[in-house]
Amino acid sequence: MTLISISDIDKAHSKIEQRITRTPLITNESINSLTNAKVYFKLENLQQTGSFKIRGASHKISLLSEEQKDKGVVAYSSGNHGQAVACASSDHHINATIVMPKNAPKIKLENTKSYGAQIIQYDPLKENREKIGLDIAAKSNKTLIKPYDDLDIICGQGTVGKEIAEQLQDENITPDIYLCCCGGGGLIAGSSFYLKNKFSNIKNYSVEPEGFNDTQLSLQKKRIIPNATSSHSICDALLAPQPGKISFAINKLTLEGGLVVSDLEVKKTIKEIAESLKLMTEPGGAVAAAAVLSKKIDIEGKTIVVMLSGGNIDYDFFLKIIKENYE
Amino acid sequence: MTLISISDIDKAHSKIEQRITRTPLITNESINSLTNAKVYFKLENLQQTGSFKIRGASHKISLLSEEQKDKGVVAYSSGNHGQAVACASSDHHINATIVMPKNAPKIKLENTKSYGAQIIQYDPLKENREKIGLDIAAKSNKTLIKPYDDLDIICGQGTVGKEIAEQLQDENITPDIYLCCCGGGGLIAGSSFYLKNKFSNIKNYSVEPEGFNDTQLSLQKKRIIPNATSSHSICDALLAPQPGKISFAINKLTLEGGLVVSDLEVKKTIKEIAESLKLMTEPGGAVAAAAVLSKKIDIEGKTIVVMLSGGNIDYDFFLKIIKENYE
Numbered sequence: 328m329t330l331i332s333i334s335d336i337d338k339a340h341s342k343i344e345q346r347i348t349r350t351p352l353i354t355n356e357s358i359n360s361l362t363n364a365k366v367y368f369k370l371e372n373l374q375q376t377g378s379f380k381i382r383g384a385s386h387k388i389s390l391l392s393e394e395q396k397d398k399g400v401v402a403y404s405s406g407n408h409g410q411a412v413a414c415a416s417s418d419h420h421i422n423a424t425i426v427m428p429k430n431a432p433k434i435k436l437e438n439t440k441s442y443g444a445q446i447i448q449y450d451p452l453k454e455n456r457e458k459i460g461l462d463i464a465a466k467s468n469k470t471l472i473k474p475y476d477d478l479d480i481i482c483g484q485g486t487v488g489k490e491i492a493e494q495l496q497d498e499n500i501t502p503d504i505y506l507c508c509c510g511g512g513g514l515i516a517g518s519s520f521y522l523k524n525k526f527s528n529i530k531n532y533s534v535e536p537e538g539f540n541d542t543q544l545s546l547q548k549k550r551i552i553p554n555a556t557s558s559h560s561i562c563d564a565l566l567a568p569q570p571g572k573i574s575f576a577i578n579k580l581t582l583e584g585g586l587v588v589s590d591l592e593v594k595k596t597i598k599e600i601a602e603s604l605k606l607m608t609e610p611g612g613a614v615a616a617a618a619v620l621s622k623k624i625d626i627e628g629k630t631i632v633v634m635l636s637g638g639n640i641d642y643d644f645f646l647k648i649i650k651e652n653y654e
Numbered sequence: 655m656t657l658i659s660i661s662d663i664d665k666a667h668s669k670i671e672q673r674i675t676r677t678p679l680i681t682n683e684s685i686n687s688l689t690n691a692k693v694y695f696k697l698e699n700l701q702q703t704g705s706f707k708i709r710g711a712s713h714k715i716s717l718l719s720e721e722q723k724d725k726g727v728v729a730y731s732s733g734n735h736g737q738a739v740a741c742a743s744s745d746h747h748i749n750a751t752i753v754m755p756k757n758a759p760k761i762k763l764e765n766t767k768s769y770g771a772q773i774i775q776y777d778p779l780k781e782n783r784e785k786i787g788l789d790i791a792a793k794s795n796k797t798l799i800k801p802y803d804d805l806d807i808i809c810g811q812g813t814v815g816k817e818i819a820e821q822l823q824d825e826n827i828t829p830d831i832y833l834c835c836c837g838g839g840g841l842i843a844g845s846s847f848y849l850k851n852k853f854s855n856i857k858n859y860s861v862e863p864e865g866f867n868d869t870q871l872s873l874q875k876k877r878i879i880p881n882a883t884s885s886h887s888i889c890d891a892l893l894a895p896q897p898g899k900i901s902f903a904i905n906k907l908t909l910e911g912g913l914v915v916s917d918l919e920v921k922k923t924i925k926e927i928a929e930s931l932k933l934m935t936e937p938g939g940a941v942a943a944a945a946v947l948s949k950k951i952d953i954e955g956k957t958i959v960v961m962l963s964g965g966n967i968d969y970d971f972f973l974k975i976i977k978e979n980y981e
Contacts, residue, residue: 351678356702372932375683605699605934605965638932646973 330577331478333524336485336517339386343486346385346418350374350487352494352632357603362619364626367502369491372608372638376438378564379487379514379636380411380474386483387472388415396421401469403427403456405563406435407611407637408474413444424469426459432563432609432641475513476571485517491632492525502529503629506615508636509533509542509585511567512574518634519581532624533578533585534614536560536593541569542578543585551575561590561644564611564637586624588617591653596620598649600635607645612637657904658805660851663812663844666713670813673712673745677701677814679821679959684930689946691953694827696818699935699965703765705891706814706841706963707738707801713810714799715742723748728796730754730783732890733762734938734964735801740771751796753786759890759936759968802840803898812844818959819852829856830956833942835963836860836869836912838894839901845961846908859951860905860912861941863887863920868896869905870912878902888917888971891938891964913951915944918980923947925976927962934972939964 350370358366371379388400399422402412409425416423423444427436428451440446449459464471473480495502505522507515512533519531533542538558545552553569560566570578588596593610596617600608608616615633619626677697685693698706715727726749729739736752743750750771754763755778767773776786791798800807822829832849834842839860846858860869865885872879880896887893897905915923920937923944927935935943942960946953 348680348682351680351697351700353675353678353700355675355700370678373678373680373682377932601934601969605704607928607932607934642928642973642976646969646977649969650973 330573331482331485331517331520333521335482336489336521339482340486340489342389343382343385343483347382348374349490352491355603362622362626364619364628365630366619367630367632368604368616368635369487369632370606371487371634371636372606372612376407376410376414377637377639378407378411378612379484380407381414382486383480383483383513384408384411384472385415385418387477387479388419388421390479391470395470398467399423399469400472401426401460401463402472402474403460404474405566406431406439407564407639409439410435410442412472413439413442416444417442424463426456426463428456432639434639434641438639475511475567476573478573481513481517481574481577483517484514485521487514488518488521491518492522500630502526502632504624504626504631505529505531506534506586506618506631507531507634508565508611508614509535510565510611511571512542512578513571514634514636515582516574516577520577523581530583531581532583534618535585535587536562536565536614537587537589539566540585540587541567542575543587545570545575546579546582546585549579561593562611562614564609565614586618588614588621588623592617592621594648594651595653597645598651598653601649606635607638607640608635609637609640657900658809658812658844658847660848662809663816663848666809667813667816669716670709670712670810674709675701676817679818682930689949689953691946691955692957693946694959695931695943695962696814696959697933698814698961698963699933699939703734703737703741704964704966705734705738705939706811707734708741709813710807710810710840711735711738711799712742712745714804714806715746715748717806718797722797725795725797726750727799728753728787728790729799729801730787731801732893733758733766734891734966736766736771737762737769739799740766740769743771744769751790753783753790755783759966761966761968765966802838802894803900805900808840808844808901808904810844811841812848814841815845815848818845819849827957829853829959831953831958832856832858833861833913833945833958834858834961835892835938835941836862837892837938838898839869839905840898841961841963842909843901843904847904850908857910858908859910861945862912862914863889863892863941864914864916866893867912867914868894869902870914872897872902873906873909873912876906888920889938889941891936892941913945915941915948915950919944919948921975921978922980924972925978925980928976933962934965934967935962936964936967
């Protein structure tokens with residue numbers, strides 16, 4: 328079964344390319360010598376709204392009918408998807424309602440508000456965000472903009488894979504490995520699919536935080552496995568309860584397997600990226616880099632593409648992380 | 655009198671391009687709407703060693719004779735040039751001695767040490783770094799690698815202008831204005847010269863911190879004017895006492911004039927860049943952006959290239975800046 332094609336992603340890209348930033352793909356000597364590998368970072372933390380999510384959201388919203396646009400949209404999100412939907416809605420003068428957890432990073436809450444969206448906060452320990460979102464959509468005839476389990480969203484996120492492929496081809500680089508964070512699996516589905524098509528020998532791996540390794544387990548069992556318990560992780564962007572149906576249907580065909588990193592490994596990585604690359608990354612955005620720096624797979628001498636997916640981290644938390652001594 | 659040519663910079667670029675990062679040139683919607691302009695940031699804070707200085711240092715050191723290499727090099731620097739000379743020396747297995755002020759940012763001291771250089775610290779209020787550097791060079795037959803007043807250094811720094819020109823041409827963009835930080839004037843000399851040659855209508859401006867506006871004054875008077883008093887500024891990278899002779903000879907031909915920003919404007923800018931671009935910049939690296947955000951010249955509707963020249967800022971200070979409320 329073919330759910331998406333390269334041309335779907337190419338089309339999505341031509342729809343949104345004026346709206347998004349073609350983010351840099353950079354390598355850094357300190358990181359390369361630390362890892363004995365050639366590591367290329369895709370800087371989606373420099374993307375508009377501070378994460379890749381604007382790609383999918385602006386693609387999806389650009390496809391709505393005039394009637395749907397009049398009624399408005401609703402989204403549930405730990406923050407980055409919410410910001411992106413709010414921002415893309417504001418572009419199209421659409422009303423947006425965003426359902427966000429009470430404990431979302433302040434920076435994500437404030438940014439979402441700044442785009443004029445209505446925010447509804449919920450308690451993630453007691454309430455189900457999907458249900459709240461669906462209820463609002465049903466009552467008000469608003470269109471629900473899902474965070475990942477939607478082909479239009481996946482094709483939108485996949486445009487980052489197109490950019491990576493072009494940036495690598497411009498430099499005559501053939502990648503061995505692609506590492507990408509994975510929450511519900513939309514970003515990795517679109518981007519890995521694109522890269523696998525352009526570089527047939529590439530090995531794609533999902534990277535998840537400890538306790539939220541539902542995609543790793545699902546890939547092992549070849550069926551969707553939810554996270555066993557409600558663990559805790561600092562990676563607020565990657566806490567989806569289980570892989571999306573559509574995203575997993577793609578991922579099970581294009582991924583080699585899944586990797587897992589600890590909160591401590593993520594913190595060390597945020598510090599290393601600040602030191603070597605002068606970049607602010609959020610925990611969920613740094614897991615793929617953490618897998619490289621913690622050498623979760625054999626990367627010796629290899630060419631690796633690492634997704635840095637977002638930079639929306641509260642300043643206090645960022646400082647706490649970069650000031651800590653992890654020796 | 656023609657001191658440098660485009661082909662000198664092109665040659666320097668082909669000598670060092672394997673050593674340096676072709677840093678991104680990016681634009682950002684939040685900044686563009688804040689300024690009502692189209693602003694392109696050249697991200698030299700993502701450069702190897704965290705600033706543009708590796709361009710000039712690696713060019714200069716690549717030109718040394720075997721005998722000079724055997725004897726080693728000495729440099730005086732508030733930090734970024736020192737790091738760069740230490741790093742380029744380590745590439746060529748050359749002994750490097752770096753004269754640094756006692757109050758240099760810790761991150762710059764530590765990075766310089768990490769490349770294996772010998773550090774000599776001095777008291778900037780009582781001692782003259784140039785004299786210390788010259789004494790060491792004379793006594794030990796080491797080659798002094800000047801920070802800016804040297805044609806090979808200027809051509810090395812000028813390679814960033816070549817990259818900017820190519821990156822703009824790739825996107826069919828014609829810039830109206832180029833804003834670049836200015837200490838001794840080496841970076842702006844090489845890069846403005848290149849840009850003026852490629853885009854004849856571009857207006858190049860130096861940006862300096864308050865109290866250290868020697869280039870602004872020198873441009874006004876058409877001769878070298880030193881800074882009147884020993885002021886204080888957070889922009890540790892830009893505290894040269896007066897323009898370099900060679901750098902000023904170039905700058906007086908290619909610059910429209912000089913702009914000045916306050917420490918407060920620089921702090922607000924560092925915070926804005928962290929918020930909008932997720933980038934860590936050091937004070938001296940952010941002055942050109944500060945001139946844009948504080949609208950020191952008419953930028954309405956214009957296309958502006960802004961140099962972000964470095965990111966080596968101590969974490970405590972970075973956090974203090976981004977946590978402050980400047981409303």
